[in-house]
Amino acid sequence: MDSTARAAAPARLRQQPSWLLTQVAADVHRLVSEAFAAAGRRGYHYRLLAALAEFGPASQADLGRRCGIDRSDVVAALNELAAAGLVARRPDPADRRRNAVVITAAGEADLGRLDGRLADVQEELLAPLAAAERDQLVGLLARLLDHHDRRRTS
Amino acid sequence: MDSTARAAAPARLRQQPSWLLTQVAADVHRLVSEAFAAAGRRGYHYRLLAALAEFGPASQADLGRRCGIDRSDVVAALNELAAAGLVARRPDPADRRRNAVVITAAGEADLGRLDGRLADVQEELLAPLAAAERDQLVGLLARLLDHHDRRRTS
DNA sequence: GGCCCAACGTTGGTCGTACCAACGTAAGGC
DNA sequence: GCCTTACGTTGGTACGACCAACGTTGGGCC
Numbered sequence: 001m002d003s004t005a006r007a008a009a010p011a012r013l014r015q016q017p018s019w020l021l022t023q024v025a026a027d028v029h030r031l032v033s034e035a036f037a038a039a040g041r042r043g044y045h046y047r048l049l050a051a052l053a054e055f056g057p058a059s060q061a062d063l064g065r066r067c068g069i070d071r072s073d074v075v076a077a078l079n080e081l082a083a084a085g086l087v088a089r090r091p092d093p094a095d096r097r098r099n100a101v102v103i104t105a106a107g108e109a110d111l112g113r114l115d116g117r118l119a120d121v122q123e124e125l126l127a128p129l130a131a132a133e134r135d136q137l138v139g140l141l142a143r144l145l146d147h148h149d150r151r152r153t154s
Numbered sequence: 155m156d157s158t159a160r161a162a163a164p165a166r167l168r169q170q171p172s173w174l175l176t177q178v179a180a181d182v183h184r185l186v187s188e189a190f191a192a193a194g195r196r197g198y199h200y201r202l203l204a205a206l207a208e209f210g211p212a213s214q215a216d217l218g219r220r221c222g223i224d225r226s227d228v229v230a231a232l233n234e235l236a237a238a239g240l241v242a243r244r245p246d247p248a249d250r251r252r253n254a255v256v257i258t259a260a261g262e263a264d265l266g267r268l269d270g271r272l273a274d275v276q277e278e279l280l281a282p283l284a285a286a287e288r289d290q291l292v293g294l295l296a297r298l299l300d301h302h303d304r305r306r307t308s
Numbered sequence: 309g310g311c312c313c314a315a316c317g318t319t320g321g322t323c324g325t326a327c328c329a330a331c332g333t334a335a336g337g338c
Numbered sequence: 339g340c341c342t343t344a345c346g347t348t349g350g351t352a353c354g355a356c357c358a359a360c361g362t363t364g365g366g367c368c
Binding site for chain 1: 164279
């Protein structure tokens with residue numbers, strides 16, 4: 001008998017969509033965190049690198065809006081990325097309030113590595129679902145996210 | 155122009171199931187937290203009260219397993235519930251290592267109030283989905299949760 | 309041209325969820 | 339009876355998310 005075996009959760013919880021979502025999200029977060037931690041990074045680092053690679057140099061405020069990260073948290077994460085040489089902060093000549101943040105070659109390489117690890121996690125996450133079901137899930141979640149995004153910014 | 159408007163997230167993120175899941179979960183968590191905070195409670199409190207109401211008196215270790223809460227976090231949450239008179243801790247006569255935790259009448263009443271607030275949140279959460287789609291989503295998430303539960307305890 | 313408001317980066321906090329290690333105590337298997 | 343296991347508890351960590359405040363800089367408006 002495994003001493004850490006899960007007992008059945010209360011029905012009140014089991015049938016709440018919010019319970020299912022947050023519990024699955026906790027599992028996902030654990031998987032993703034482990035994968036990133038093995039590379040010495042965390043979620044914020046990946047998000048920022050991805051945004052820089054896709055959109056090119058950007059201000060910190062822009063990065064925060066694109067990645068859903070608070071301005072103050074962007075500062076800390078970029079400090080870490082800069083210390084690792086994955087990113088460089090230069091003053092923006094066109095607007096001296098801003099920093100122009102650029103991804104370095106080492107940053108692009110790191111992003112590639114993280115992408116690979118993340119792909120493995122998705123596979124593990126969705127293992128029990130067939131391809132059509134995965135599409136269903138993604139579609140439903142995307143609609144929810146879109147809906148709540150709109151509400152927040154209205 | 156809203157200064158806090160969301161810019162488009164990187165495609166790398168948008169198409170990852172893990173991104174959708176954790177972002178929707180973050181929205182859900184915010185909604186649930188606000189609802190519980192307005193009642194002076196938080197998620198752990200609801201989970202524990204629900205388990206006590208459904209399964210009757212239980213040890214703290216059992217509660218932790220049923221609710222997916224670490225033993226040490228159960229201690230703190232029960233302290234708060236006990237301070238509010240929603241729960242009582244008595245030594246278990248049958249096993250002196252254990253506490254027999256029981257829900258009080260006030261605890262049952264509080265649980266009822268929280269249930270109401272939580273129901274409103276589910277409605278807000280799933281607003282954009284039709285009934286059949288909600289069932290789909292719940293079914294898919296339940297399968298994922300079940301799968302990862304089994305893996306963890308194997 | 310000057311004022312005022314808005315945006316920017318930064319500092320320094322808070323909260324909730326989730327873990328982990330260690331301790332003393334008590335129970336149970338062998 | 340010994341040794342292993344479970345229990346409650348303390349204290350600490352990590353991470354994501356958020357908020358308030360400050361000084362600096364830009365831009366709109368009169």
